[in-house]
Amino acid sequence: MTECPLQDRDLTEARWALLRPLVSPTVAIAAQDPLAAPPAPFAAEAACLSPNAVEKRKREFAAGRAAAHQSMRALGKPPAPIPIGPKRAPLWPDGLVGSITHCSNCALAAVAARATHQGLGIDVEEDAPLSRDLWPAIASPDEQAWMATQPDPGLAGKVLFSAKEAAYKAQYALSQRYFGFDGLTLSFDWANTGFVACFSRAQPPFLAGQRLRGRFAIGSGVIITAVEILNNESCP
Template sequence: MIAPRPAPQDISQQRQHALRQLLSDPIAIATCDPHGDLPEPFAEESACLSPNAVEKRRREFAAGRASAHQAMRALDQPCAPILIGPKRAPLWPEGLTGSITHCASCAMAAVGFTRDFTGIGVDVEEDTPLSRDLWDSIASPAEQTWIAAQPDPGQAGKLLFSAKEAAYKAQYSRSERFFGFSGLELVFDTNKGQFTACFTSDQLPYRSGDLLRGRFAITTGVIITAVEISTSELCP
């Protein structure tokens, strides 16, 4: 007997539950289905999109903003436009920090107060294999050794990619620096669903050797990763 497929609402709830487990309680989270009924973004937000943006891009953007607005409401904060800065990062209202992510089947957001967190990073990717041809561009030799040793190297490569994205987003709110995938080297504890990201060079105010800590989940066809940096952490 073939089991019935989960309803889209059930899948969304499972994904939201998975994200909830990756972040501490003071961080508000929300998820949205890009294929569902979506509220219109603020006009100022829509203006950030290219006039030539395709429907897929517009729906994913709207789903990401809808998730962010829902998370803001969960913090009892008024909804406000989340614009895009000159370096393409979201511009959060005063007193808030957060992260928005989306893939073809899911959009997510996590938002917290700057009094509690200096940075938050979340990333969601479809649970599809990362091509071996891309390993050199995202992974250090040590990371490639780890990928190759995993039961599903393609999935492990996609997990590494996602985790680096989440760590990069979390640190960016402080450093406002672009750097390549080689700027962070990751170590995973797959049994605990955790990872650490070590800076391989100075990205002020972060120094080479500083660590960020994250968590991950693989569920319902997606890979979810998250990093939070609290104001109480000793990292400068």
């Protein structure tokens, strides 16, 4: 693997540090740089890529899998293939739950034991404002009204988008369901970098009105969000 320049290693470490306080200590995390030369994925993972995948997609995929394998090692588990399921979600080895996310210059993974976690979702986005013409596609009227009152509405919109992605990933481990952005409504405690995702309608085993709690961080050119569902956790 080609070694990253020092500034790239420092940036990757800074992004790892942004994610670390967003999840429990029992969650293992890792960061990789897709712009470097990430380790090759397992053959079973590479087989999930389209033969027509462009170089950017290959690098981001490899970096995400490399971060996941690194997280497994941190949990004391041997790295194992993480193929893609029929619904395009990662298929984690028995006993593990996790989440992988990447953008053009950052890949992150979080992995936990099913003994401690039911679901886990993380998301990374480049720190760029969300265009207003995209607001109706991802936000309810109340969410759009909240975004419009923020000092930086475009940034608030991008954080909301990322937070919904993380919440969807976390709930999928239990529901095995994908649904539209209107399936969750979000509220933020911006000063304390927290948010709550509330189910707009039932998505078994979740009932309408049940809530998932998450955290977010902004820095080093990215926005990172995370949602955990712990075992025996009540979702009021």
